[in-house]
Amino acid sequence: MPLAFGFSRSRLLNRCINHPPNPVLCLYLAFSSAASSSPSEPSTAAAGPATIREGRAEIFRDESNSVFYNKAQVNNRDISIAVLRSFISKRREEFIVRSTRGEPEDTKLSELAKYEEPKVLEALAASGLRAIRYALEVDGIGEVTAVDNNEVAVEACKKNIQHNGSLASSKVVPCLADARVYMLTHPKEFDVVDLDPYGSPAAFLDSAVQCVTDGGLLMCSATDMAVLAGGNAEVCFSKYGSYPLRGKHCHEMALRILLACIESHAIRHKRHIVPIISIHMDFYIRVFVRIFTSASTVKSSPLKLAHVYQCVGCSSFHLQNIGRINLEDKRHIALPNFAPTVPEECSECAHKFVMGGPIWSDPIHDKEWASSILSSIHVMMDSYPAYAKISAILTSVSEELPEAPLFVSLHNLCAILKCTSPTMVMLHSAIRNAGYQTSGSHVDPLALKTNAPMSVIWDIMRCWVHLHPVKHRPGNHPGNVILSQEPKLQGFV
Ligand SMILES: [Zn+2]
Structure with a gap:
């Protein structure tokens, strides 16, 4: 059977040679693989058929069916x-x-x-x-x-x-x-x-x-x-x-x-x-x-890369491109961007930011x-053995908002405020009513991609909590700080 997480002996063999080698491991794997591939040995009889078919191809399997075939990779x-x-x-x-x-x-x-x-x-x-x-x-x-x-x-x-x-x-x-x-x-x-x-x-x-x-x-x-x-x-x-x-x-x-x-x-x-x-x-x-x-x-490569500032309190994130274009200069050369795009403390919950990246933006x-x-x-x-899975992924991919790097998670927003959760449809509709675009993501069914700034998302959640109040908790939790501010945008929930 395939080893968990897609490990295979063949992969390990590759690893032995492409990465710092472990001679003992290589020798063991080489011998065990060689033994299993010997034509004189009817090794697969007990374990099942001697070949594995995937699509139009058929390959020989070894005695443990773990050397060369990883079913999860179909x-x-x-x-x-x-x-x-x-x-x-x-x-x-x-x-x-x-x-x-x-x-x-x-x-x-x-x-x-x-x-x-x-x-x-x-x-x-x-x-x-x-x-x-x-x-x-x-x-x-x-x-x-x-x-x-x-x-x-x-x-x-x-x-x-x-x-x-x-x-x-x-x-x-x-x-x-x-x-x-x-x-x-x-x-x-x-x-x-x-x-x-x-x-x-x-x-x-x-x-x-x-x-x-x-x-x-x-x-x-x-x-x-x-x-x-x-x-x-x-x-x-x-x-x-x-x-x-x-x-x-x-x-x-x-x-x-x-x-x-x-x-x-x-x-x-x-x-x-x-x-x-x-x-x-x-x-x-x-x-x-x-x-x-x-x-x-x-x-223009620096214009396609960005750092990500992420709040340690409420997980709000903000992207900052590495480069910028000076519109007055007709040569359109990418210059180092002005920084930072965020204040020292998060304007929603007053916590600090960490800076990740650079990522492809x-x-x-x-x-x-x-x-x-x-x-x-x-x-x-x-002709696709994994048709159902790959068509689901490609459908989701084709619907993703292209100009919205990363996403917020509805569960995460509610966990920070300790509130009951609106439905995904309600959140999408509230953000669209505020004049922004939204989509899901193939990465996570609870993901929400949007071009709305974080301040709009938090305002919508404040309005939601106003209609579905939460128990007051003492202390300066990020959720408390967020809810202590009045929403600037109203009437979208
Ligand atoms: Zn924050």
Whole structure:
């Protein structure tokens, strides 16, 4: 059975080599994996069938079914296939537009003949299941290179490729190499690079952003959620260059920290990212970003990054962009922003702020892409084993308010005031009545995204408590301080 939290021996093997090695552990894992993959040993008879099928791919399982297959990752693979299909169709459209712009007819035809199917790099391939699924299920895909730095994994990958017939054998190329070295020695060669490491992808990002072609796609997962969600803030800073903040929005903040980190690597190489979709799912996050080369766009990177001030009393948060544009200067150069955007003490509850980030503050999804991916998975629902889950997530993603980083939680607002809770519908409607936009978030069913300032949200909650009074509590609790102020906005509840 799969180990809890997506651990697998293959992942551990990768970890042994990509991170400071533990020779004893590596040796044990190598021997146990080698033994399990021996063809002379009918090891799987007692444990069930000898193969595992997912989508159109089938791979051999080992005796404990834990080395190379992680069932929990089917959502991850399905959503990756959906994004990949959409990317390939977009890539072809862009190529046609580019090559036929103002050209005579015969030139158009010769240019179209030059179109090459997008090449994919599966940088940490393990059993090769993902690479084989890409090759078998994504029309118009080019060669899929499945790199792994572990010999046992690469041998298993070869067997799995052969087992999946001629199409898989003609498209998937297994390769024994360190992913970082391989990506650095193949700059701008792959249209798609897929990074799905055990734990943090931080060590691979600098080489990954250089390996992707111009306009290509980087798909990147991170499973070190304890680090990214604020459990070990100092470790997060050392790996990703940002401070996370604890709170209900921590998983969205994790996505934004990862995006900011990828951008920070990209801009060192005169490149920048454009997020397509960014998802928190199960126990990990996964982002899909396109990478472009543009020295001028790189200069506006500080405008897409922000620090987050979060009140330690009432959890109100305020974003402050790192850069600003001087409108009087026609060159539109990003300058250091004026600071701070908040007073020393929170104007709602009089507590201090902590400062997190920097995070990616631009939109984390391209809504148009999200909607088009959603439509395409509805059409091909039978080809996605995790259809129900991924369609639910993509629906939520396509409805998210793009210009509202992070969110407030209704439970959190009520817990601070110690009041009964209005319904989500009531809170949404009150904020909209005040003239602002709202939406949910795929990260949390109780999340409320809005472009309303925190002062408006607290005023609405004050009005709610006025209608549904709370017991008076002695002391200077944040809730008491908030309720001691009269609402400036009234009549929305
Ligand atoms: Zn406060």
